[in-house]
Amino acid sequence: DAKTTQPPSMDCAEGRAANLPCNHSTISGNEYVYWYRQIHSQGPQYIIHGLKNNETNEMASLIITEDRKSSTLILPHATLRDTAVYYCIVPRAGGTSYGKLTFGQGTILTVHP
Amino acid sequence: DAGVIQSPRHEVTEMGQEVTLRCKPISGHNSLFWYRQTMMRGLELLIYFNNNVPIDDSGMPEDRFSAKMPNASFSTLKIQPSEPRDSAVYFCASSPRAGAKNIQYFGAGTRLSVL
Numbered sequence: 001d002a003k004t005t006q007p008p009s010m011d012c013a014e015g016r017a018a019n020l021p022c023n024h025s026t027i028s029g030n031e032y033v034y035w036y037r038q039i040h041s042q043g044p045q046y047i048i049h050g051l052k053n054n055e056t057n058e059m060a061s062l063i064i065t066e067d068r069k070s071s072t073l074i075l076p077h078a079t080l081r082d083t084a085v086y087y088c089i090v091p092r093a094g095g096t097s098y099g100k101l102t103f104g105q106g107t108i109l110t111v112h113p
Numbered sequence: 114d115a116g117v118i119q120s121p122r123h124e125v126t127e128m129g130q131e132v133t134l135r136c137k138p139i140s141g142h143n144s145l146f147w148y149r150q151t152m153m154r155g156l157e158l159l160i161y162f163n164n165n166v167p168i169d170d171s172g173m174p175e176d177r178f179s180a181k182m183p184n185a186s187f188s189t190l191k192i193q194p195s196e197p198r199d200s201a202v203y204f205c206a207s208s209p210r211a212g213a214k215n216i217q218y219f220g221a222g223t224r225l226s227v228l
Binding site: 032034038042044045046049089100101102103104105 | 117144146155156157158161163168169204206208214215216217218219220221222
C-alpha cells in the first residue's frame with residue numbers, strides 16, 4: 001500500500017465541520033483513497049473512497065488534491081457520535097493485493113460538546 | 114440485514130487450550146477477511162477468502178493459526194494451542210463483490226484473552 005501520513009489527533013466542536021487531512025505522496029495513478037473509522041469497541045466502518053474527483057455521500061465528503069498527493073475527509077456537521085479513529089488507506093491496485101487493507105495509526109478525532 | 118455476525122463476543126481461555134472463533138458474513142458477499150487488533154501492532158489482516166477459497170494467508174502469524182470457510186455463510190479461525198500473546202480483538206469482515214473488495218463490512222469482533 002502507498003504510505004499514508006495522518007495527524008495523530010484532532011479536536012472539533014460539535015456542529016462544526018471536521019476536516020481530517022491525509023498525505024499520500026507516493027500514490028500511483030490507479031490507486032484509490034479509502035477512509036474508514038473505528039468507534040470505540042466497534043469494528044471499523046467504511047466511510048468513502050475516491051480516485052481523483054471529489055466524492056460525497058451521506059456520511060462525508062472527500063476532497064482529493066489535483067496532484068493526488070493528499071486528501072481531506074470532511075464531516076460537515078460533526079456530532080459526539082463521530083468521535084472515533086479515522087483511517088486513510090491507499091491499497092495496492094489489483095492482483096492478489098486487491099482487498100488487502102493496511103490500517104495505520106489513524107487520527108483520533110474527538111468531538112467536544 | 115443483520116451484518117457480519119461474530120461469536121463469541123468474548124472468550125477467556127487458558128494457555129494451551131484450543132480456541133475457535135466463528136464468523137457469518139453478510140449474505141451474498143463473496144469475500145471474507147480475518148483481522149487481529151492489538152495495541153502494539155494495530156489492525157492486521159490475517160487471511161482472506163474469495164468464494165470460500167483462501168487467497169492470501171501471509172498474515173497468519175504461525176502454524177498454530179488456521180482458518181476455514183466450508184461454505185459461503187460460515188468461517189472459523191482456530192488457534193491451537195493458544196498462548197497469552199494471542200490475546201487481542203479478532204475481527205471478521207466481508208465484501209460484496211469482485212469489484213469492491215476494498216469496501217469491507219466488519220463484525221463487532223471477538224475479544225480473546227489467553228491467561
